[in-house]
Amino acid sequence: xxxxxxxxxxLYRLPIFGGINITSTVxxxxxxxxxxxxxxxxxxxxxxVRDISKKQAAAEFIVNMAESFVDQxxxxxxxxxxxxxxxxFGLSLFSSLSSLLGLFPPxxxxxxxxxxxxxxxxxxxxxxxxxxGLGGYLKGFCEPIFVMAPFNVLGEFFKPVSMSFRHFGNVxxxxxxxxxxxxxxxxxxxxxxxxxxxxxxxxxxxxxxLAVGLPSILSLYFDWFSSFMQAFIFxxxxxxxxxxxxxxx
Amino acid sequence: xxxxxxLMGCAIGAGLALIAGIGPGVxxxxxxxxxxxxxxxxxxxxGTIRSNMFIGIALAETTGIYGFVTGLLLIFVAPRMFxxxx
Numbered sequence: 142x143x144x145x146x147x148x149x150x151x152l153y154r155l156p157i158f159g160g161i162n163i164t165s166t167v168x169x170x171x172x173x174x175x176x177x178x179x180x181x182x183x184x185x186x187x188x189x190v191r192d193i194s195k196k197q198a199a200a201e202f203i204v205n206m207a208e209s210f211v212d213q214x215x216x217x218x219x220x221x222x223x224x225x226x227x228x229x230f231g232l233s234l235f236s237s238l239s240s241l242l243g244l245f246p247p248x249x250x251x252x253x254x255x256x257x258x259x260x261x262x263x264x265x266x267x268x269x270x271x272x273x274g275l276g277g278y279l280k281g282f283c284e285p286i287f288v289m290a291p292f293n294v295l296g297e298f299f300k301p302v303s304m305s306f307r308h309f310g311n312v313x314x315x316x317x318x319x320x321x322x323x324x325x326x327x328x329x330x331x332x333x334x335x336x337x338x339x340x341x342x343x344x345x346x347x348x349x350x351l352a353v354g355l356p357s358i359l360s361l362y363f364d365w366f367s368s369f370m371q372a373f374i375f376x377x378x379x380x381x382x383x384x385x386x387x388x389x390x
Numbered sequence: 391x392x393x394x395x396x397l398m399g400c401a402i403g404a405g406l407a408l409i410a411g412i413g414p415g416v417x418x419x420x421x422x423x424x425x426x427x428x429x430x431x432x433x434x435x436x437g438t439i440r441s442n443m444f445i446g447i448a449l450a451e452t453t454g455i456y457g458f459v460t461g462l463l464l465i466f467v468a469p470r471m472f473x474x475x476x
Contacts, residue, residue, distance in 0.1 A: 146466070303452050310455030313462065374448040 237368035258301035269386040315363030404464040410457025
């Protein structure tokens, strides 16, 4: 039984700065961004005020959803974060769903999520500095008493770590469990049909009949449900962190 | 011999790290149960309760995910690193 669990495959090695690896993460992320851009271009081309087409109705529905999503979690005056949140949501969703095409999902690579989380962390710090000033920002670490400062600093810097690990762990657990179940089903299949003597058993054993149905049920949960859920949670947490950093409850 | 010891330690450690899955399991079940109680009391707030429940569940999951990532590191990264050190 061979179980094939690996990280992002390296496609090409750039011969500069001592070798930079171009992994499939980079390539697939760029493909996802291209797909998203083209989709947005297509959805928003020839917009009309009257007699809207189905395409425009879909585009308006998506924009409305994104706006109400940000409204519920951050409030009315944070409208300018709608594009950012919607972009992260779309990127996360499409990256995770790319595993449906048999590709290595970019979200199963910690670098992807960590990059997003660092962007969110920079925005959190910016909003905090803007709302409280440098003194207030530093003083915020000494709440409730001065002794707690190391823990507060640690907690602040662990926000991006925990955000990225949550998303990464959920996607990777899906990848690992799916490949384990797949390998197990194939080996059970071989063992079961080899009980039939002669050429017939050998032939049946080499066809993975048992591995046909069950992985698709797993994929329903790990690919569809989990992708939506993790994208949703990543965005909600970013919004909550950003709006609390600016001192709004 | 040393290789075997390193592999054994990593495998046992990975198994122990996944004990971290118990806590989130209990906690998430509790959260889901409470959410169901709330939905039974106020069915008109189902959507809000459900989305808040998912957020809480995702937060509670963090410790379990840390355990899982530790397990992954122990299985896929640590053996090569430690054997390289020998």
